[in-house]
Amino acid sequence: xxxxxxxxxxxxxxxxxxxxxxxxxxxxxxxxxxxxxxxxxxxxxxxxxxxxxxxxxxxxxxxxxxxxxxxxxxxxxxxxxxxxxxxxxxxxxxxxxxxxxxxxxxxxxxxxxxxxxxxxxxxxxxxxxxxxxxxxxxxxxxxxxxxxxxxxxxxxxxxxxxxxxxxxxxxxxxxxxxxxxxxxxxxxxxxxxxxxxxxxxxxxxxxxxxxxxxxxxxxxxxxxxxxxxxxxxxxxxxxx
Amino acid sequence: xxxxxxxxxxxxxxxxxxxxxxxxxxxxxxxxxxxxxxxxxxxxxxxxxxxxxxxxxxxxxxxxxxxxxxxxxxxxxxxxxxxxxxxxxxxxxxxxxxxxxxxxxxxxxxxxxxxxxxxxxxxxxxxxxxxxxxxxxxxxxxxxxxxxxxxxxxxxxxxxxxxxxxxxxxx
Numbered sequence: 001x002x003x004x005x006x007x008x009x010x011x012x013x014x015x016x017x018x019x020x021x022x023x024x025x026x027x028x029x030x031x032x033x034x035x036x037x038x039x040x041x042x043x044x045x046x047x048x049x050x051x052x053x054x055x056x057x058x059x060x061x062x063x064x065x066x067x068x069x070x071x072x073x074x075x076x077x078x079x080x081x082x083x084x085x086x087x088x089x090x091x092x093x094x095x096x097x098x099x100x101x102x103x104x105x106x107x108x109x110x111x112x113x114x115x116x117x118x119x120x121x122x123x124x125x126x127x128x129x130x131x132x133x134x135x136x137x138x139x140x141x142x143x144x145x146x147x148x149x150x151x152x153x154x155x156x157x158x159x160x161x162x163x164x165x166x167x168x169x170x171x172x173x174x175x176x177x178x179x180x181x182x183x184x185x186x187x188x189x190x191x192x193x194x195x196x197x198x199x200x201x202x203x204x205x206x207x208x209x210x211x212x213x214x215x216x217x218x219x220x221x222x223x224x225x226x227x228x229x230x231x232x233x234x235x236x237x238x239x240x
Numbered sequence: 241x242x243x244x245x246x247x248x249x250x251x252x253x254x255x256x257x258x259x260x261x262x263x264x265x266x267x268x269x270x271x272x273x274x275x276x277x278x279x280x281x282x283x284x285x286x287x288x289x290x291x292x293x294x295x296x297x298x299x300x301x302x303x304x305x306x307x308x309x310x311x312x313x314x315x316x317x318x319x320x321x322x323x324x325x326x327x328x329x330x331x332x333x334x335x336x337x338x339x340x341x342x343x344x345x346x347x348x349x350x351x352x353x354x355x356x357x358x359x360x361x362x363x364x365x366x367x368x369x370x371x372x373x374x375x376x377x378x379x380x381x382x383x384x385x386x387x388x389x390x391x392x393x394x395x396x397x398x399x400x401x402x403x404x405x406x407x408x409x410x411x
Contacts, residue, residue: 135268136266139270139275143266166274167263167274182405184386184404184405185401188386188397188401195391198277201277202278216279226268
């Protein structure tokens with residue numbers, strides 16, 4: 001991936017988790033690749049569907065092709081670290097290059113009757129779009145991870161109450177009657193599942209190469225990209 | 241760790257059927273609201289106790305606390321706090337002793353014991369005597385008790401949950 005590094009305006013990331021896994025050899029590399037495929041397949045597909053390159057193929061096929069071509073490259077992660085980009089930006093940058101490669105390849109060997117349009121490049125916009133899609137991707141992955149943890153720990157009802165309140169937006173009074181518990185107990189059970197979700201969310205950032213001390217800044221950065229005003233919270237923190 | 245209300249879920253299927261991929265229907269508004277949850281709020285002293293309860297074998301840790309200061313100043317502390325009844329004045333004294341230790345703790349372990357004594361005494365006074373023995377704002381205390389209940393083991397989770405219920409019923 002040869003794009004010039006885009007300087008991040010936010011605290012630098014470290015790559016402890018990824019370094020540790022890569023140092024473990026093949027199985028560690030597989031863990032890192034699995035994390036990337038699980039979290040990023042969906043935002044890359046959504047991104048692809050929003051481009052004029054949709055004619056290149058089915059989103060699933062294109063994204064899997066990208067993963068196959070890049071994640072097995074011996075220097076993929078070393079190049080990323082040298083570059084200094086956030087992992088998601090490195091991936092979307094690489095994905096744009098991959099689409100260009102596919103565009104050229106298919107233009108050289110056009111299918112009968114098809115005419116390839118001019119390639120459509122938008123690297124800067126792609127990074128902005130990727131940040132917004134990554135909010136959804138991270139939260140979805142964290143929900144899946146926390147749900148599995150709750151099921152494994154016999155906290156299925158806790159999870160369902162968390163889901164009804166925090167995902168479904170229902171008040172505890174209504175949820176409590178459905179589950180036959182006091183509203184306060186429902187709130188306590190939701191908090192248990194909520195903590196699992198928060199741990200899962202922060203773990204995903206860690207697996208993405210964000211150092212523990214930079215996770216709050218990373219979340220704030222993404223929320224600002226989504227147009228969320230955090231001034232009130234930040235003011236409260238400064239007064240602490 | 242046993243958590244409040246952790247009875248097996250038999251009435252409901254464990255996984256919500258959302259059709260297709262899990263959480264495929266999530267909106268950007270839901271996602272940003274849930275992402276925001278990942279940002280810690282202003283840190284309070286009670287958060288140190290919550291973290292400790294979540295990180296350790298909290299049942300064993302709390303049992304060991306009951307044999308040391310300040311809990312050892314309360315006669316038969318385990319039964320007095322979790323089953324009762326304990327005298328309100330004894331609970332008040334335990335709360336005050338816990339508060340003093342938190343203000344000037346000789347060690348981190350003593351600091352956490354002080355916090356545990358403080359909140360356990362307040363919760364027991366609410367549950368056993370319906371008495372509010374602190375000047376903390378009720379809403380703030382209710383939230384702390386809920387958070388403690390969400391990570392505390394068995395009988396301790398019940399104590400904190402029932403105390404939070406008392407506050408939710410009071411004006």
